[in-house]
Amino acid sequence: MNVLYTAKASVSGEGRKGYGRTDDDRLNVELSVPKGVGGDDGPGTNPEQLFAVGYGACFHGALKKVARESKASVEGSTIDTRVSLGSGESGLNIAVEMDVTIPGVEQAEAERLVAAAHEVCPYSNATRGNIDVTLNARTA
CATH class of the missing domain: 3.30.300.20 (K homology (KH) domain)
Structure with a gap:
């Protein structure tokens, strides 16, 4: 494969409940667990x-x-x-x-x-x- 672009991201915290961000900070999100899979539907995305x-x-x-x-x-x-x-x-x-x-x-x-x-x-x-x-x- 001739690589044209590589996205780089880092996730920390407790997996589905934590934080995710890209190396350029264009995406910086809080992660939460939906109620349907045992979470509390917190303020973040999934x-x-x-x-x-x-x-x-x-x-x-x-x-x-x-x-x-x-x-x-x-x-x-x-x-x-x-x-x-x-x-x-x-x-x-x-x-x-x-x-x-x-x-x-x-x-x-x-x-x-x-x-x-x-x-x-x-x-x-x-x-x-x-x-x-x-x-x-x-x-x-």
Whole structure:
């Protein structure tokens, strides 16, 4: 792999309840444990929220790339991402569901663009075959 960028972060405290920050201080967050997994829903964020934002942003970039390459418009598009934490046979697992809304295009075109973005998105490539990812293409 030809490395283009490396994010550097440090976490301290008690794992899911502590602090996380990047080396450039662009991200500096308090971490808390959601009530659903035994926490108190404190003032901080959690890894699932951070993953939802990261995956959603990456996928949106991939959508814009494939749209540009195919001369399609994704103006006004939005990504709503849900990351679920649950228990399974092998312990705790995560699953992702993403609603990709592309106004002003036909449903078939929205589905084509979403499928193409899923093929090039680095987060999609990293998660493919490892977790359940559900993509819902919407036109408005």
